[in-house]
Amino acid sequence: MSQSVRAPGFIVSNGHEMSQGGAPSALAAVVTGASRGIGIDVARELVDNGVRVLLTARTRDAIHQTVHAQADDMKPSEYTGEG
Numbered sequence: 001m002s003q004s005v006r007a008p009g010f011i012v013s014n015g016h017e018m019s020q021g022g023a024p025s026a027l028a029a030v031v032t033g034a035s036r037g038i039g040i041d042v043a044r045e046l047v048d049n050g051v052r053v054l055l056t057a058r059t060r061d062a063i064h065q066t067v068h069a070q071a072d073d074m075k076p077s078e079y080t081g082e083g
Contacts, residue, residue, distance in 0.1 A: 011052060012043070012075060013050075013053070028051065028053070028054070029046050029052075031043040031046070031054070031056070032057075033056075034063065035055075035063055036066070039057075040066060044074070047073060047074050
């Protein structure tokens with residue numbers, strides 16, 4: 001029996017979403033554990049390179065704090081969690 005887990009998350013981008021060639025980027029990624037450590041570092045690198053990223057974390061508060069702390073670099077476009 002499969003179980004569905006709903007984690008809070010944000011879809012973020014650099015606000016430009018362009019590839020290096022100037023065309024709109026179709027790249028997207030999901031980063032789990034994005035509220036700290038390696039997860040936030042990987043997410044930041046992806047966003048810096050024009051990838052839209054779904055950031056997830058264990059708690060709503062953790063992901064909210066991360067997104068707001070990174071607001072200069074990561075532009076949240078959609079909240080995907082509950083509440």
